[in-house]
Amino acid sequence: MLVTRAPAKINLTLHILGRRADGYHELESLVAFSGAGDTLSLIPGPALSLDISGPTATAAGAGGDNLVLRAARQLAERIDGLALGAFRLVKRLPVAAGIGGGSSDAAAALRLLARANNIDADDPRLFDAARVTGADVPVCLSGRARVMRGAGETLGPVLRLPLLPAVLINPGVPVETRPVFQRLGLQPGERVAAERLPAIGSGAPSVELLALLAKGRNDLEDAACLQAPVIVDVLSVLRAAKGCKLARMSGSGATCFAIFSTTAAAAKAARAIRMQHPEWWVKTAALR
Template sequence: MNFRGNSFISTTKVISMAAPAKVNLYLNVIGKLNETYHELDSLVGFATYGDKVSVKNCEDFRLEISGPFAKMLPPEKNNLVIKAAKELARETNYAGGACIQLVKNLPISSGIGGGSADAAATLKALNRLWGIKLNKEDLMTVGLKLGSDVPVCVNGKPARIGGRGEKVSSFEGFPKCGILLVNPRVPIPTTDVFKTFHGKYSNHVEIPKINDIETLIEFLSIQKNDLQETSIKIAPILQVILNILSDEPNCRLARVSGSGATCFGIFNDEHSAALSASAISSRYKEWWLKPTQLSN
């Protein structure tokens, strides 16, 4: 499901919201904040492809899931979408409910923020449906209670994140470029990666002004993903994917996003990404591949 905007409203009081894939272009682990969370520094972009959340008023809370990855999601009561709806109702003393439809296009536990993006889209859609009128900062505060990646997904724009995810600074002038998302259909829970991570901590980096793809690639090429080595140890197939992406003639940079298992390659445009997707999928039919764009 492709989309170029963020929301669509119908006259039947059904509000639909895009839940785009989140991509960690670089990710530094700065240290431990406490026994539960690490301090992170990351530049985050969003694809023009992802899940979709639709909401309408109901007396209670209901969730209907469709899409290619629907069967891999947890039971309704444990789904982050339902948790987001109930948390927003609790925070605002809203007495009603919501019927929620989720179209699950993104792989599960894949490092591209699928669950967090779904929760963020739910918060934004219900905020509009219920007429609550919370501002973006308030929605981000609610989102942090649901997960560290939810605030930046509520923001929905290229951003630098810090802390455990609560520090979100929008990144202006981000260049549009092609990106190829590749997932081996091997879920990697984020908690497993952080529990296994014993690498050296990194420092914060200075990000230059980035307004074209050449500057973006030049900057990212001297950055890294501190979790990548750990993710590869858990799922060695990721190294195979990175090697294949790097060998593609038009791929400018290949990296693991977040804790994996999704890898990405950056291209000058979506057409170049699509050509590589076609070539790779002909050899590795079991993998999930999606050529798309990084939105600016």
């Protein structure tokens, strides 16, 4: 059995630059990953199957449209004789939450299939299968911090970020991505006059990185708050927590994150928030 993690993807920044003629929104986003998330295993074999368990398994959907199966089928279309097998997914991340849970699961499936078939991690067929499966799947392939651009298909170099102690909160309200983008009201071919993402170098110290992140934003935040007003409450709680240096929504919501001064401060804040809001999904994380 081959096993790998499928960590949460966190958009530290998410700038919308416009909408392309093909209808896709053009974005620029600094992405980091948590140290934990879902777990995916594979028993190689001739047939393709998927079994899902875990706290959020019901919401994930076990049908043929699950991104794990879609990614596997896309890779099989590109590689003759690809050995497939039985996938087992332990689902812990919330679904439709803006942290790329399904995309990370799909990327994990591609990594496991590459290992099972002795395919190099840099094989372009892996990236092509990821790109066709979903916009966030390519950046999740390596699970390393980097800038993603376009509709997710253009990736910058892997960045070495300082460890960022964080608290992640999802209020239990699923947020569909498409309506959030629709609220922006951009027409195909329309550009947005907005500041670009500041240049972020690998190895920047925490103080410098936080200063750069503070100049960034998530351009989907206002639209998502209109769709799910509880996001406003989540951000308010995070920003009021002692030791919080930056709080922002990830992706199209509703998950929000806060970066803290220390791991201890993040853990203390998470405990207090869980007591105050036991219905929320609250996790500490080490973003990198």
